[in-house]
Amino acid sequence: MRRSTRRRQASGGFFQAAGLPVTVEESHALALVDFEILLRTGGTHDPAGKEGLTRAVFRTLRKGTRGVSSAAIEERIASLGGALGFEISTSFVRVHGAVIKRNIEPFFALVAELLREPAFRAKDLAQIKRATRAELLRVRDHDRALAGRWFRRTIYAGHPYGRPLAGTADAISRLTVEDLRAHHRKHMVASNILVGFSGDIDRADAERLVTKYLSGLSRRKAPTERLPRPKKRAGRHVVVVDKPARTQTQVCIGTLGIAVGDPRYFPLQVANTAFGGTFTSTLMQEVREKRGWSYGVHSRFGADRQRETFTMWSHPGVSDAVDCIALELDLLERWVGGELRQKQISFAKKYLLNSHCFEVDTATKRLEPRLDVELFGLPYDYWERYEEQIRGVKLGPAKTALAEVLSPDDLIIALTATADDVVPGLEALPGVRSVEVIPYDTP
Numbered sequence: 001m002r003r004s005t006r007r008r009q010a011s012g013g014f015f016q017a018a019g020l021p022v023t024v025e026e027s028h029a030l031a032l033v034d035f036e037i038l039l040r041t042g043g044t045h046d047p048a049g050k051e052g053l054t055r056a057v058f059r060t061l062r063k064g065t066r067g068v069s070s071a072a073i074e075e076r077i078a079s080l081g082g083a084l085g086f087e088i089s090t091s092f093v094r095v096h097g098a099v100i101k102r103n104i105e106p107f108f109a110l111v112a113e114l115l116r117e118p119a120f121r122a123k124d125l126a127q128i129k130r131a132t133r134a135e136l137l138r139v140r141d142h143d144r145a146l147a148g149r150w151f152r153r154t155i156y157a158g159h160p161y162g163r164p165l166a167g168t169a170d171a172i173s174r175l176t177v178e179d180l181r182a183h184h185r186k187h188m189v190a191s192n193i194l195v196g197f198s199g200d201i202d203r204a205d206a207e208r209l210v211t212k213y214l215s216g217l218s219r220r221k222a223p224t225e226r227l228p229r230p231k232k233r234a235g236r237h238v239v240v241v242d243k244p245a246r247t248q249t250q251v252c253i254g255t256l257g258i259a260v261g262d263p264r265y266f267p268l269q270v271a272n273t274a275f276g277g278t279f280t281s282t283l284m285q286e287v288r289e290k291r292g293w294s295y296g297v298h299s300r301f302g303a304d305r306q307r308e309t310f311t312m313w314s315h316p317g318v319s320d321a322v323d324c325i326a327l328e329l330d331l332l333e334r335w336v337g338g339e340l341r342q343k344q345i346s347f348a349k350k351y352l353l354n355s356h357c358f359e360v361d362t363a364t365k366r367l368e369p370r371l372d373v374e375l376f377g378l379p380y381d382y383w384e385r386y387e388e389q390i391r392g393v394k395l396g397p398a399k400t401a402l403a404e405v406l407s408p409d410d411l412i413i414a415l416t417a418t419a420d421d422v423v424p425g426l427e428a429l430p431g432v433r434s435v436e437v438i439p440y441d442t443p
Contacts, residue, residue, distance in 0.1 A: 014374060017207040018215035019190045023370055024206045025198040027363035031101040033199040034364045035108065037115065038375055039093040040192050041223055044160040045183075050174055052167020054187075056128055057180050058086040058093060063124035065117050070124060073114070082107040088165050091305050092375055101200045105209060112213035115188060120180045132172050140441055143416035144250040144315070146241045150438055151252040151414035154239050155309060159230050168443050185218070192222035196371045198363035230307050232256050235433035236329075236411045238426045242419035243440040249321040249417040253328055254311035255410055260303045260376045264401035266389040268301055270352065271398040274344035275299055275335050276312060278351055282344075283312065286331055293320040293327075305376065310406060318417060322425030325413060329429065333408045340402070342395050352390050416440065 014021045046053040062084070063070040077084055082099040095115070099107040139145050149164065156162030167175075195214070197206045232255065258265060276283040276299025287297040294314040302308030312332065316324040360366050369383040409431055415422070419437045427435050 013370060014194075015203065015207065017195075017210040018217070019219070020210060020214060020217075021194040021374055022206055022210050023194075023196045023367070023374070024201060024203050025196070025363045025367040025370065026200075026202060027198065028200050031200050032098065033101050033104045033197060033201045034096070034098045034367070035198070036097075036196045036367065036371060037095040037111070038194050038196075038371055039095075039187055040091075040194070040375060041187050041225075042089045042092045043163060043165040044090050044227060045187070045223060045225060046163060046167075049171060050167075050179060051163045051171045052132065052165065053175060053179060053183055054093065055088045055165055055167065056125070056132070056172065056175055057183050058088065058095075059128045059132075060120055060124050060180055061114055061118040061184070062086070063121065063127075064119050065113050066119045068119070073110070076110060077107070080107045080110070082110075084111060089304075090161055090165070104201065104205075108209050109213050116214075116216055118184065120177050120184070122177050125175065125177055125180065129172050129175070132166060133169050136166060136169055136172075136443075143241075143243065143246070143248075144313075146243070146440055147250040147252050147414045147416045150239045150241050151254065151311070151412055152309075154237065154414060155233070155254065155256070155412045156230055157233075159306075160227055161230060161304070161306060161308075170443065186220075186223050188217065189220045189222055190214075190217040191219070193217065194371065194374050196367045198367040227306055230256055232407065232410050233412070234410055236409070236413065236429070236431040238429075238432055238435040239412065239414045240419045240423060240426065240435065240437045241414070241416040241440050242437050243416055244418060246318055246416065246418045246421070248315055248317050249415050249422070251314050251316065251321065251325060251328075251413070251415040252311055253325065253332075253411055253413050254309045255407055255412070256307045257301045257310035258303055258405055259307050260305060260372075261378055261382075262303070262405075264397075264405060265301075265303065267393050267398040267401040268405065270345060270348045270390060270393040271335075271340055271402055272299055272301055272310075273348035273352055274340065275331075277348070280347070282331060282335065283314075283328070286327060287314060287316075287324060291320075291324075291327070293317070293324040297328075318421050321415065321417060321422050322429070325415075325426070326429055329408070329411075329431075332406075336402045336406045336408050338399055338403075340395065340399055345393065345395050345398060349390055349393060353387055356387060356390075 014023045043054050064073045080103040085096045087094040153162050283297045287294050294316045297314040299312040301310050
């Protein structure tokens with residue numbers, strides 16, 4: 001049974017300030033303070049046909065408050081020695097600020113004002129639209145981004161996780177200032193926000209800053225949305241992003257994986273480290289070291305509120321692409337089918353335990369997993385027990401987890417390549433039910 005939210009917050013280092021969950025990871029080694037303000041909603045809340053709205057809200061929000069121009073805001077941030085950034089994800093928005101300690105109050109006050117009272121001027125939105133359209137055009141120059149975009153569109157077809165966070169040119173053109181303001185009113189509410197500080201700051205100062213500058217947030221109920229579960233597409237399906245004169249390909253092979261909090265997370269992470277997570281992993285040894293088909297190759301499990309993807313990435317030359325894909329498929333089948341060995345598990349556990357210190361060697365790095373615990377409703381000690389969980393992984397449960405979660409027969413294979421060079425070979429791969437060719441400049 002899950003612990004109550006109150007117990008998780010009390011035990012996990014959270015306290016309440018201005019009605020918001022707040023946590024502090026202190027470190028007085030340097031006179032620097034980082035903070036994160038998280039919204040529990042992200043890109044999946046963009047309405048259909050207006051994909052990219054959340055991203056546009058926060059990019060336009062930074063352009064200033066009423067009576068304060070974008071240039072004045074940027075000048076003020078620079079004069080304080082601050083850095084401000086926004087991360088838009090499917091399930092959340094992360095606002096990150098960093099500044100020298102003596103300027104934490106004026107900088108936090110400035111960021112809080114941007115969040116509470118953005119101007120959302122028409123001319124600023126027009127500028128963001130132009131910039132976004134230019135960025136979308138530049139994606140055509142990045143083969144890996146093209147393969148990744150069409151992989152997600154295909155594996156999450158019809159699901160909000162398949163929506164492009166940056167939107168499309170058509171969707172961006174439809175956005176209005178009123179869209180931005182309505183989205184802001186709906187999502188920028190106290191019950192949708194949590195705050196974390198790290199560095200040279202204590203609880204008293206953090207509580208004072210949040211109370212002073214964020215107490216004006218609306219008390220309306222936070223938006224909720226029950227997303228459908230992603231559905232696995234039966235069979236193996238290939239999407240070729242057709243781009244002329246490619247001598248190298250970018251290949252993404254994957255299927256549905258796990259959601260945040262899945263009890264099989266740690267066994268799967270250990271198993272994946274052995275398969276595609278280190279230089280000595282199976283994928284790297286077979287694809288690069290033995291055959292020289294791709295300089296880099298790796299695999300990973302993502303995790304989100306709904307099932308994220310398991311993916312394998314490689315970038316073989318066009319003449320080796322089909323053979324490389326066939327090898328990766330064979331290796332995946334054998335891995336999921338039980339070829340994982342105790343020696344590999346032992347090495348992977350040792351690697352993860354030895355490298356974990358680099359994941360928690362700064363206050364800022366320690367803050368993020370604590371915030372994720374609150375964001376996703378995990379047990380308060382979920383990440384605190386990381387080393388214990390890794391040490392406890394056994395070969396048998398790891399094999400069982402792989403067999404339960406992954407289906408090598410049901411895959412999406414997305415690659416950027418010149419279609420005429422690869423389609424005949426791809427059609428002949430075992431289990432492939434369809435090969436779709438997408439022009440690289442398709443919106």
